[in-house]
Amino acid sequence: MNANSNLYKAIKEKNDQLGEFFANEVRSLLSDQHFVNLNSKQLMLLDLLHIKPVTMNEIAAAFQITPSAASQLVKKLENSNYVRREINLENRREILVELAEKGLDYIKKMEETEYYLMSKYYGQLDEKDLIQLKNILDKLYAIAVVNDENSESGMANNVNSTKK
Structure with a gap:
């Protein structure tokens, strides 16, 4: 057993506690927002799309799901105006999924909330x-x-x- 095992466990425990604390505070701050009803996969997809538009195959690979399941995941978000599908102009056989109005709103609110929490807590260091x-x-x-x-x-x- 590694001499630092107890220290690793203590760091992990504190990291988990902080993660849970921040997640709870984010939920509390955003409880009045429309996207609180989204499930974790849907929220993870919005976060993925924040980086760049992706293809359906990339979504399936990222979530380790079938292309059909990826399509269903996207369809639910598309129906609520969180994402939209566009033809990839560089490869017209591909469909790109990108953030739509509510998805952009989600990203904006999350960035504002994260900055608020960082200022609130990191600002005390x-x-x-x-x-x-x-x-x-x-x-x-x-x-x-x-x-x-x-x-x-x-x-x-x-x-x-x-x-x-």
Whole structure:
């Protein structure tokens, strides 16, 4: 067992507590919004589309679902004006899914809420602590990127070896 196992567990526990706390506060702040009735897959799709429009096949791959299930997911959001389908002008055989009016509204409200929460809580840390937190997150991200470049089998072997 790793000498830092207890520290890893404590960090995970605190991270989970913060995540739950922030999620609850987001729900509370946005409880009067129309998108609170969307399920987690629908919200994740809106977040994915915020990055860029995607094809139906990319949606199916991202959610590890069939193209038919992806189409149903999109149809529900399309019927409520969260997303729209457009022909890909670069490949007319493809349909791109992009944010529509309510989807853009969702993204805007989420960004405003996230900024409010960051200001509310991170704003209580002094600049030195904020810089240290950012540096630690940068290091952790770099480690994650390097490890992600390793094969899936390498990761599976590593996970299995830590369970022994």
